[in-house]
Amino acid sequence: MSSEEGLSSAISDWLFSNSWWLLLPFIMLLVVAAFIVAFVLLLYMISPLISPKPLKLKGAHVVVTGGSSGIGKCIAIECYKQGAFITLVARDENKLIQAKKEVEKFAINDKQVVLCISVDVSKDYSQVESVIKQAQEKLGPVDMLVNCAGMSVSGKFEEVDVKRFQSLMEVNYLGSVYPTRAVITTMKERRMGRVVFISSQAGQLGLFGYTAYSSSKFALRGLAEALQMEVKPYNVYVTVAYPPDTDTPCLTEENKTKPLETKLISETSGVCQPEHVAKVVVRDAVQGNFSSSIGPDGYMLSALTCGMSPVTSITEGLQQIVTMGLFRTIALFYLGSFDSIIRRCMIQREQSKASDKRE
Numbered sequence: 079m080s081s082e083e084g085l086s087s088a089i090s091d092w093l094f095s096n097s098w099w100l101l102l103p104f105i106m107l108l109v110v111a112a113f114i115v116a117f118v119l120l121l122y123m124i125s126p127l128i129s130p131k132p133l134k135l136k137g138a139h140v141v142v143t144g145g146s147s148g149i150g151k152c153i154a155i156e157c158y159k160q161g162a163f164i165t166l167v168a169r170d171e172n173k174l175i176q177a178k179k180e181v182e183k184f185a186i187n188d189k190q191v192v193l194c195i196s197v198d199v200s201k202d203y204s205q206v207e208s209v210i211k212q213a214q215e216k217l218g219p220v221d222m223l224v225n226c227a228g229m230s231v232s233g234k235f236e237e238v239d240v241k242r243f244q245s246l247m248e249v250n251y252l253g254s255v256y257p258t259r260a261v262i263t264t265m266k267e268r269r270m271g272r273v274v275f276i277s278s279q280a281g282q283l284g285l286f287g288y289t290a291y292s293s294s295k296f297a298l299r300g301l302a303e304a305l306q307m308e309v310k311p312y313n314v315y316v317t318v319a320y321p322p323d324t325d326t327p328c329l330t331e332e333n334k335t336k337p338l339e340t341k342l343i344s345e346t347s348g349v350c351q352p353e354h355v356a357k358v359v360v361r362d363a364v365q366g367n368f369s370s371s372i373g374p375d376g377y378m379l380s381a382l383t384c385g386m387s388p389v390t391s392i393t394e395g396l397q398q399i400v401t402m403g404l405f406r407t408i409a410l411f412y413l414g415s416f417d418s419i420i421r422r423c424m425i426q427r428e429q430s431k432a433s434d435k436r437e
């Protein structure tokens with residue numbers, strides 16, 4: 079027997095005669111625990127690096143597209159109440175003038191100004207760029223841009239006019255790209271700024287009746303994530319807001335033709351007041367949070383769909399880690415209930431069709 083063989087048989091004797099390997103699961107558990115502790119410590123260490131400094135709204139120039147109505151108007155008012163200078167952007171001049179008067183009621187000092195610009199944000203980039211330039215000449219560089227101009231179309235996929243898919247993409251997606259493109263260079267140069275995109279809960283989950291709308295709102299998330307990665311080193315922060323149904327002229331109009339299924343599913347997370355949505359969005363944008371959600375369903379949806387989106391606080395990251403599995407479990411129940419809503423609506427429709435035929 080060579081000395082080599084002796085050594086290996088000694089090792090194998092030791093391995094099999096001792097029951098040290100029974101400890102293996104515990105050792106592995108310890109290693110995993112050590113990793114978790116190290117990871118949490120690391121996150122804590124870098125947390126000051128990832129929490130941006132809040133933006134001061136007093137004296138800041140805030141541009142709100144879609145600022146003449148609904149959520150946009152309330153966002154303008156919320157910023158104005160905190161001392162900002164406002165540029166309202168929308169198409170209809172009369173609505174703009176009316177909104178300007180409403181916003182001005184909330185002045186906190188006599189220097190504040192509300193400027194109105196009539197332009198279609200979705201058509202011609204050079205036009206959008208030139209009006210933003212005009213606004214910057216009058217009120218200074220834009221500190222915060224809120225992309226709120228948008229519209230909704232609902233209906234079953236095959237019933238929505240194909241042209242509507244294009245127009246929704248133009249208004250909701252390109253209408254956010256153009257103003258952002260017009261302000262981002264200056265923001266990067268000044269090493270400060272906030273860009274807000276108003277998506278929707280329907281931009282976090284695809285919903286019956288929203289094939290055209292949901293996709294245009296999902297697009298904003300992709301844009302926001304990519305842009306945030308580019309501009310973070312320049313101290314510019316991007317926020318995507320995901321409001322539920324909100325009591326605005328847009329919702330009233332939408333409800334006239336919305337499929338019953340869409341209505342019933344949307345009711346899950348209730349109807350919000352635009353003033354409340356505005357408060358939450360402005361707070362999150364000022365803090366530089368990437369996601370802005372409203373209500374318990376909004377909170378769960380954002381944690382569940384966080385994917386590879388950036389975190390802006392250690393608590394946000396830890397909450398996502400801890401809640402993900404639980405929220406997915408809850409989501410399965412929601413999905414089950416949506417399926418049953420859709421099935422019930424279908425059966426009801428077929429029954430009423432059959433009874434119509436009989437008559």
Ligand SMILES: NC(=O)C1=CN([C@@H]2O[C@H](COP(=O)(O)OP(=O)(O)OC[C@H]3O[C@@H](n4cnc5c(N)ncnc54)[C@H](OP(=O)(O)O)[C@@H]3O)[C@@H](O)[C@H]2O)C=CC1
Pocket residue numbers: 143144145146147148149150167168169170171173197198199200226227228229230249250253276277278279320321322323324325326327328329
């Ligand atoms: N209400 C809701 O339930 C929810 C709404 N949202 C989103 O919030 C945003 C605002 O909605 P809401 O306040 O309800 O809608 P409103 O219809 O009340 O307001 C829309 C605003 O956008 C402007 N606008 C529309 N199209 C254009 C355009 N092409 N160029 C410039 N301005 C335009 C409108 O003015 P004008 O027509 O004069 O141009 C108006 O000021 C939308 O993006 C919507 O998708 C998200 C979740 C829920």
Ligand SMILES: CCCCCCCCCCCCCCCC(=O)[C@@H](N)CO
Pocket residue numbers: 229230277278279280285321322323324328329332343344345346347375378379382405406408409412
């Ligand atoms: C853990 C999982 C929780 C799941 C909760 C699911 C709740 C779904 C509600 C979807 C509501 C969509 C509202 C769209 C509003 C909108 O954008 C239009 N009104 C625009 O006009």
